[in-house]
Amino acid sequence: MAVRTSGAAHTDASVLRRCDGSELFGVDPDDLPDGLVVADETGRVICFNAAAAKITAVSKAEALGAPLERALPLEDLKGRRWWRLTDPYGGIATRVGQPERNLLLPGGREVLVSARYVRERPTGPIRRLVVSLRGTEARRRTERSHAELIATVAHELRSPLTSVQGFTATLLAKWERFTDDQKRLMLETVDADAHRVTRLIAELLDISRIDSGRLEVRRQLVDIAAAVGRHIQAHMAGGQSPDRFLVRIQQPLPDLWADPDKIDQVLGNLLENAVRHGEGTVTIEVAPASAHDEQKGTAVTVSDEGPGIPEESMGRVFTRFWRGSKRGGTGLGLYIVKGIVEAHGGTIAVGRGPGGGAQFRFILPVGAPAYLS
Numbered sequence: 001m002a003v004r005t006s007g008a009a010h011t012d013a014s015v016l017r018r019c020d021g022s023e024l025f026g027v028d029p030d031d032l033p034d035g036l037v038v039a040d041e042t043g044r045v046i047c048f049n050a051a052a053a054k055i056t057a058v059s060k061a062e063a064l065g066a067p068l069e070r071a072l073p074l075e076d077l078k079g080r081r082w083w084r085l086t087d088p089y090g091g092i093a094t095r096v097g098q099p100e101r102n103l104l105l106p107g108g109r110e111v112l113v114s115a116r117y118v119r120e121r122p123t124g125p126i127r128r129l130v131v132s133l134r135g136t137e138a139r140r141r142t143e144r145s146h147a148e149l150i151a152t153v154a155h156e157l158r159s160p161l162t163s164v165q166g167f168t169a170t171l172l173a174k175w176e177r178f179t180d181d182q183k184r185l186m187l188e189t190v191d192a193d194a195h196r197v198t199r200l201i202a203e204l205l206d207i208s209r210i211d212s213g214r215l216e217v218r219r220q221l222v223d224i225a226a227a228v229g230r231h232i233q234a235h236m237a238g239g240q241s242p243d244r245f246l247v248r249i250q251q252p253l254p255d256l257w258a259d260p261d262k263i264d265q266v267l268g269n270l271l272e273n274a275v276r277h278g279e280g281t282v283t284i285e286v287a288p289a290s291a292h293d294e295q296k297g298t299a300v301t302v303s304d305e306g307p308g309i310p311e312e313s314m315g316r317v318f319t320r321f322w323r324g325s326k327r328g329g330t331g332l333g334l335y336i337v338k339g340i341v342e343a344h345g346g347t348i349a350v351g352r353g354p355g356g357g358a359q360f361r362f363i364l365p366v367g368a369p370a371y372l373s
């Protein structure tokens with residue numbers, strides 16, 4: 001449905017009309033989220049809405065009645081005056097508008113512009129020129145964050161792969177010259193680096209699922225106390241002393257319908273962080289979410305006695321690639337933890353534990369079996 005603006009020359013259009021001329025409803029152009037600029041048949045501005053004023057930093061009073069070139073002095077990326085270049089009033093009479101493109105405002109600010117030429121009749125003179133403007137900040141921000149993601153991923157993949165390549169090349173070239181112990185050491189490094197790459201790729205796949213909202217949660221009845229026990233067993237098998245861990249389970253716990261593999265990932269990441277980045281005893285508490293927690297469910301708290309997260313960084317721990325110290329991994333763990341907890345309808349927060357270290361607390365709602373949801 002084409003919508004035209006009405007309004008006499010040099011006044012602001014304030015009513016949108018249907019193609020047949022009937023009034024659609026009293027839409028105020030200032031209510032539109034995008035910038036709207038309308039010029040009449042002589043090229044003078046007759047509508048300049050609030051968003052246009054905000055994007056261009058030209059006031060409505062200055063713009064109304066001014067020639068389009070002055071109210072909206074756009075240039076293309078090569079610095080050519082846009083309205084001269086496109087010449088809507090004098091150019092080819094079959095042209096119906098301009099597709100969206102990136103143009104510059106004075107001062108070099110970018111803006112996305114598209115235009116529509118409303119003609120008397122198909123090849124007749126222009127009756128109105130309708131221009132829409134959109135700020136580029138939001139789009140730029142996502143583009144930048146994608147570019148950063150690619151740069152970081154490339155960097156993270158490069159160092160283990162360089163080591164794999166280096167060691168395999170050395171081994172192949174000088175196999176006879178190394179002792180068995182030397183060869184074993186090199187192969188162990190290759191193995192560890194290959195694992196790092198595999199883990200990084202698995203994390204990136206999780207991130208892409210989280211970011212696109214495609215993280216699947218297959219709910220089953222989960223025994224979270226047993227899961228905590230399994231993780232601690234694994235850490236002890238890996239050489240941690242048993243008195244590094246303290247587990248408190250407050251029975252009876254409400255049912256928990258959740259994705260067991262994903263809950264394992266959450267517990268695994270939080271415990272690994274507490275052991276790797278924290279110090280002292282790692283306390284894991286599992287309890288029914290208490291009355292002042294927002295939702296009914298299970299609350300899990302993991303705290304340690306290490307240096308903790310500095311106050312000023314607490315807002316950033318759940319972002320991608322943030323790591324506080326040299327001992328950090330890729331900085332994706334907590335981003336994934338938060339994504340998984342939220343995909344379950346839960347919440348997670350970071351704070352300072354009673355022992356001074358970091359404290360992570362997440363709450364999972366009871367949920368419902370997969371066949372009921």
Ligand SMILES: Nc1ncnc2c1ncn2[C@@H]1O[C@H](COP(=O)(O)OP(=O)(O)OP(=O)(O)O)[C@@H](O)[C@H]1O
Pocket residue numbers: 269273274275277278304306307308309317322323324325327328329330331332333334335357358
């Ligand atoms: N228990 C903790 N004590 C102190 N600092 C922590 C703790 N947990 C996390 N951090 C800090 O937060 C950062 C981000 O943690 P996150 O789990 O996201 O990444 P990572 O552990 O560095 O790498 P990954 O988990 O991807 O291997 C860590 O690098 C660390 O500096």
Ligand SMILES: [Mg+2]
Pocket residue numbers: 269272273329332333334
């Ligand atoms: Mg981690």
